[in-house]
Amino acid sequence: PRVAVLDYVEPSLKGTKWGLGGTCVNVGCIPKKLMHQAALLGTAVKDARKYGWQIPESLSHDWSTMAEAVQNHVKSLNWGHRVQLQDKKVKYLNMKGSLVDTHTIRAVNGKGKEMTVTAKNIVLATGGRPKYPTHVPGAMEFGITNVALECAGFLTGIGLDTTVMVRSIALRGFDQQMSGLVTDYMEAYGTKFSWKCTPKSIEKLPSGLLRVTWMDLNTKEEHQDTFNSVLWAVGRASETKTLNLEKVGVEINKETGKIIVATDEATSVPNIFAIGDIAEGRPELTPTAIKAGKLLARRLVGHSTELMNYDNVSLLLHAYAFILVYHAFYKPLEFTVAERDATQCYIKVVCLREGDQRVLGMHFTGPNAGEVTQGFSLGFQCGLTYEHLRNTVGIHPTCAEELIKLNITKRSGLDATVTGC
Structure with missing residues (x-):
């Protein structure tokens, strides 16, 4: 099938624009984590003194050096996305789209040049933009x-x-x-x-x-x-106001501006689909939208019938009487020699109280939390239970192994501080 993608960024109120790749790549997760890494390196340099490194007492950070490095990496990702589209023979249009009818899109570029695009199927994935408190002067x-x-x-x-x-x-x-x-x-x-x-x-x-x-x-x-x-x-607002959704019969939640979708991401118009932050009831998470988009693409070309499973992304509510919470306060090995305070390093695993104690959720505060929890997230797809955790041999010494060593419940009232290594 022939595929085209329309991607256009309206300048922010400060006049900022960015390249291909969406919020996450340009002004979200990627630059945020790189700047977080810059902060972690500052802490690591201070810790290094305790490990014998001769570090000058006076340390300073140069914002412009960091900003240039981050922006250069983001630009490399923009280019990488362009190359991937070319390799896959996807037509890239740096234009803003709006619906004319159920199979036609009006596209306008930054200079006002206009064209129309027709398609058998249309996928909307315009995401959201940050809200401003308009009631606050200035x-x-x-x-x-x-x-x-x-x-x-x-x-x-x-x-x-x-x-x-x-x-x-x-x-x-x-x-x-x-x-x-x-x-x-x-x-x-x-x-x-x-x-x-x-x-x-x-x-x-x-x-x-x-x-x-x-x-x-x-x-x-x-x-x-x-x-x-x-x-x-x-908060953020869905970028749906200029899409002409009501004109072509796409149903939206008038309060949120989000598009009502079915389990297969279809809107109220059968050939128009919506994924990501603009879809009502979907988690506003980049990996969720990517996964949903890949599955939708496979269904549209007839390669699969698999639907996105949102169950283990959604939040579940269970009455306290039916759950057990295992928890622990732990001290990362990295904190010991550096004499860093570990008061807020804490783990909590929420399980059903009955039967095999299926794990409902995990909470982790401490170093490298994303790296620690990624592997455990696979367990939720496989019906993870407390016994599975207890029967797992840990990788030592790591923070992640503290999750499989948990044996004290909040209900017991016992001290949950981890002692020893």
Whole structure:
């Protein structure tokens, strides 16, 4: 089959654009993790003194060097995507698309040049863009957007004075015990938090600094301070408004702007499909969208009938009486010689109480959490149980092995601190 892809980025309010690859590659996961790595290296250099390395007392970080290196890597990924499309004979159009009818797309480039594309099937995957708090004067003119705690963490790590303003609770939707450990850790390492506060306005001073006025929701008092940059993290909105969905009969959730989809990613129009962040009820996660897209492509060309399994991505709710929680506070080996505080290094495995104690979820705070949990995620596809964990021989010495050593439940009330190696 002949395939074309339309990819176009509307400039942000600051005029920022980016290349082929979507949010994750350009302004999301990839640059975020590279900057997180920059912060980790700073910590590692400090730890190195304890291991005998002769490190100068004065350390500094050069933002422009890091930014250039990150941007160069992102550009290499943009080019790699272009090459892959050419190799697969996919027509790439750097144009913004909207639906004319159920088989026709109107495409417009940045200079206003227009063309139409017709297709048997249409897949919508336009993702989302960050929201701005439009009720706050100055927010759109002077603020930028990203993920609050992740950005605050690496900004603190590279030595910048960073404050997070929280309206209610941090990491809403996540286990609040784990959220508390994360924010406690961040505070211990220098990130400041203004709890129960909401911004009122931002104004730019002649010096170029931004003066932020906010209200303490507990005392109702107003406060002010100056900052170099302000990042908003108030959620994302689906990029569906300009697609002309209602004109061609594609049903959407009017509150969220997301597209209603069936189990096969089909919309209310049988030949139009939607995947990723714009699909109602789907996790807003890059790997989930990639997997769903691959499976959909195989179905459309008749190579498979396999549907995306969202069950083990979704959140499950079970009454406390029917679950057991195994947990442990542990100290990573890397922290010992460096004499680093491991108070927030914690593991929790949630299981059904009856039968073979099927594992419902895992929580992990500590070094390399993504690397640790990736392998265990496979177990959820295979019906992982607590006995499977207990019967597994650990790879020693690792943080991951602490998950298969768990034997103390929260219900028991016993001290869950790991002793020994």
